Amino acid sequence: MDSLQKLIHQLIESGELISATLSQRRKREPDAFNKVIIKPVELKKQLHYQFAYHYNNKVTHENVPAAEAERPLMELFEQSMRQGLLCTTEADYQVLISKKYKVSILTKTATKTEADLNHNRKKRYILDEGEPVPFLVELGIMNADGKVFAKKYDKFRQINRFLEMVQDILPSLPEDRELTIVDFGCGKSYLTFALYHYLNIQQRRPLRIVGLDLKADVIQHCSQLADKLNYDKLQFLVGDIADYNELDQVDMVVTLHACDTATDAALEKAVRWDASVILSVPCCQHELFSQVENDALSPLLSHGILKERFSALATDAIRAKLLDLMGYRTQLLEFIDMEHTPKNILIRAVKGSAGDTTTMWQEYSVFRNMLQARPYLENACRDLLPQETASEAAL
Ligand SMILES: C[S@@+](CC[C@H](N)C(=O)[O-])C[C@H]1O[C@@H](n2cnc3c(N)ncnc32)[C@H](O)[C@@H]1O
Numbered sequence: 001m002d003s004l005q006k007l008i009h010q011l012i013e014s015g016e017l018i019s020a021t022l023s024q025r026r027k028r029e030p031d032a033f034n035k036v037i038i039k040p041v042e043l044k045k046q047l048h049y050q051f052a053y054h055y056n057n058k059v060t061h062e063n064v065p066a067a068e069a070e071r072p073l074m075e076l077f078e079q080s081m082r083q084g085l086l087c088t089t090e091a092d093y094q095v096l097i098s099k100k101y102k103v104s105i106l107t108k109t110a111t112k113t114e115a116d117l118n119h120n121r122k123k124r125y126i127l128d129e130g131e132p133v134p135f136l137v138e139l140g141i142m143n144a145d146g147k148v149f150a151k152k153y154d155k156f157r158q159i160n161r162f163l164e165m166v167q168d169i170l171p172s173l174p175e176d177r178e179l180t181i182v183d184f185g186c187g188k189s190y191l192t193f194a195l196y197h198y199l200n201i202q203q204r205r206p207l208r209i210v211g212l213d214l215k216a217d218v219i220q221h222c223s224q225l226a227d228k229l230n231y232d233k234l235q236f237l238v239g240d241i242a243d244y245n246e247l248d249q250v251d252m253v254v255t256l257h258a259c260d261t262a263t264d265a266a267l268e269k270a271v272r273w274d275a276s277v278i279l280s281v282p283c284c285q286h287e288l289f290s291q292v293e294n295d296a297l298s299p300l301l302s303h304g305i306l307k308e309r310f311s312a313l314a315t316d317a318i319r320a321k322l323l324d325l326m327g328y329r330t331q332l333l334e335f336i337d338m339e340h341t342p343k344n345i346l347i348r349a350v351k352g353s354a355g356d357t358t359t360m361w362q363e364y365s366v367f368r369n370m371l372q373a374r375p376y377l378e379n380a381c382r383d384l385l386p387q388e389t390a391s392e393a394a395l
Contacts (some may be wrong), residue, residue, distance in 0.1 A: 004095060004103045005074055007086070012070050015040070015047060016088040018112045020073065022081040026099075031055070036076055037131075040066070049073075052131060057230070058201050059131055087112045125160040126167065126198060134229055135193040159194045161335065162256075162279075165346065166198060169252075169277045172350045179207035179251045184241045184266040185258030186211030189222045195254065196234045208233040212244055241265040251276050257283040264376040267319060270349075271326050271381060278328065278349040281335050282319070285312040293372045314367075316345055318375050321364045323347070324354035326384050361386045 011017040020038040033053040041050045041063065049069040051062045064072060077084060077097060084095035087110070094106040127133050132146040141152040141159075148156045173179055179199070183192045192211045199205045211234070213219055222236040237246075241258065242265040253270035255263055256279075263282040270278045288311040292301065301307045320330040328349035335346035354360065368375065378385065 001074075001078065001101065001103055003105060004077060004097075007093060007105060008070055008073055011086060011088060011093075012049075012066060012073070015066065016090065017049075017086060018089065019087045020084060022076050022084045024081060024083040026080050026082055032080070033060075036081065038069075038073065052128075057134065059133070060202060060204075089113060125157075126163040126202070127156070127160055127194070129156070133197060135197050135225075135231075138225055138229065139188075139190060139193065141190075155190065158335075159190060162191050163194055163198050165279060165333065165335075165348065166195060169279070169348065169350060170203070172277050173205075173251055174276065177206075179205055180247060180249060181207060181209045181252045181254065182244075182247065182250050182269075183209060183211045184244075184253065184255040184269070185262055186213050186222070186236070187215070187218060187257070189218075189225075189236070191254070191256055192222070192234070193225070193229075193231070196231050200231070200233065208235065210247070211236045212239050212241065214238070214240060241269065244269065247273070249273065253278050253280075255280045257281055259284045260286050261376040264319070264380065267323065267347075267377055268380040271323070271328075271384060274351070276351045278323070278347065280319075280347040280349075281345065282312075282316060282347065285315040287376055288312075288315045288318075288371070288373050291371070291373050294370055314371060314373070315375070316347065318364070318368060318373065319347060319377055320349075321360060321367070322375070322377050322381065322385070323349045325357055325360050325364060325386070326381060327351060327353060329354045357386060 017038075017040065022036040022038075023034070025032065025034055033055050035054040037052045037054065039050050039052075041048050043063055047066040048063045049066060051064060051072065053060045053062070077095065082097045086093040086095065089110055089112060091110050092108040092112075094108060096104045096106075127136065128146075129142070129148050130146045132142065132144055136142045136156070136159075137144055140149070141156055142148045181195065181199075183189070183195070186192045189211050192209060196207075196209050199207055211219070211222060213236075216238045219236045219238045226234045226236065241262050250270070250273040253266060253273070253275045255266035258266055260283075263280055267278065267280060289308055292307070292311055292314065294301070300310055316332060320332055323330040329352045330347060330349040333346045333348055335344050368378070
């Protein structure tokens with residue numbers, strides 16, 4: 001094993017290693033990984049090696065700082081894998097280990113180039129192209145070899161962007177119990193499946209996810225797919241958000257492009273559950289359009305298209321302020337939308353005080369009165385908000 005140890009040390013220390021593929025398990029075990037693919041990746045501006053462990057029906061990832069990668073790679077050869085192909089721009093090294101641990105290393109012509117090295121080191125998505133992910137294959141986003149279909153690349157990026165946002169809020173979710181997540185208005189559920197895959201399979205977090213939608217045919221299709229993928233803690237139900245009363249404790253509420261005030265109904269549920277995290281991308285905000293009035297804003301409001309966009313933005317400003325008032329720290333972030341329309345704002349609210357509620361209520365009521373708005377969310381959550389005084393109402 002000394003010659004192999006020396007080679008691995010040299011390739012990692014010099015940063016020459018472009019990829020390593022380890023295969024042929026020493027002992028066949030049905031639940032163990034049967035292949036490991038290792039690639040350099042840049043994370044937080046530092047070189048890491050990503051170890052992708054391929055099992056029969058899943059792939060898990062571990063990112064190891066380059067300085068610490070030598071030991072786990074060597075251990076894989078020592079403990080479980082009998083074959084390896086280590087690639088650099090200079091040469092490929094084929095490693096073969098006999099049953100009695102005799103090592104042979106064959107040096108071959110390089111099959112990788114500098115371009116492969118740079119490609120591997122570029123920013124990586126949470127779900128990587130080139131590695132088949134069962135739900136993405138089933139949803140027709142990639143083929144069985146992990147190649148993303150050209151027409152589905154936008155969807156692939158959107159899913160990854162969503163998962164990056166989920167990754168950011170992971171520390172805000174409870175760690176001491178099974179997580180409960182509800183996706184309201186889940187529709188075809190691309191992002192619901194992505195959430196399940198990321199949290200349950202990649203992050204190994206115990207959880208259950210409920211997807212709810214009005215459309216029975218879509219829900220039936222999603223349920224069949226969850227069964228096929230063996231996602232046994234992912235449940236799809238037909239129902240209206242406002243009537244959903246089946247759970248007592250929910251840790252995270254997701255609602256993506258639920259129409260008009262369906263978003264507000266979802267936000268109300270989330271607040272009443274005291275959910276730790278809310279991720280919401282609103283859509284089709286018609287409510288304020290029919291309410292908003294202010295003579296001083298007539299140059300804006302007299303143009304239908306401007307009034308529509310202004311009403312949508314004002315609705316999100318109102319939602320964010322109301323969530324702050326109800327004990328959340330709320331941010332509005334850009335979300336990639338498939339149609340590149342203005343429907344690209346994600347409301348991310350994390351449980352925790354956003355500041356002085358008296359000042360926030362003052363700011364909120366001035367804004368709402370200026371627009372003569374009567375927001376659904378305020379009405380629905382009146383018992384959770386400060387009581388309005390007669391002088392505020394008259395403002
Ligand atoms: C534009 S689709 C978005 C689907 C999915 N969340 C996504 O982002 O791809 C909106 C979905 O919300 C559902 N929906 C709208 N109002 C609803 C309500 N009150 N209760 C449950 N589902 C609702 C619709 O049936 C539709 O499937």
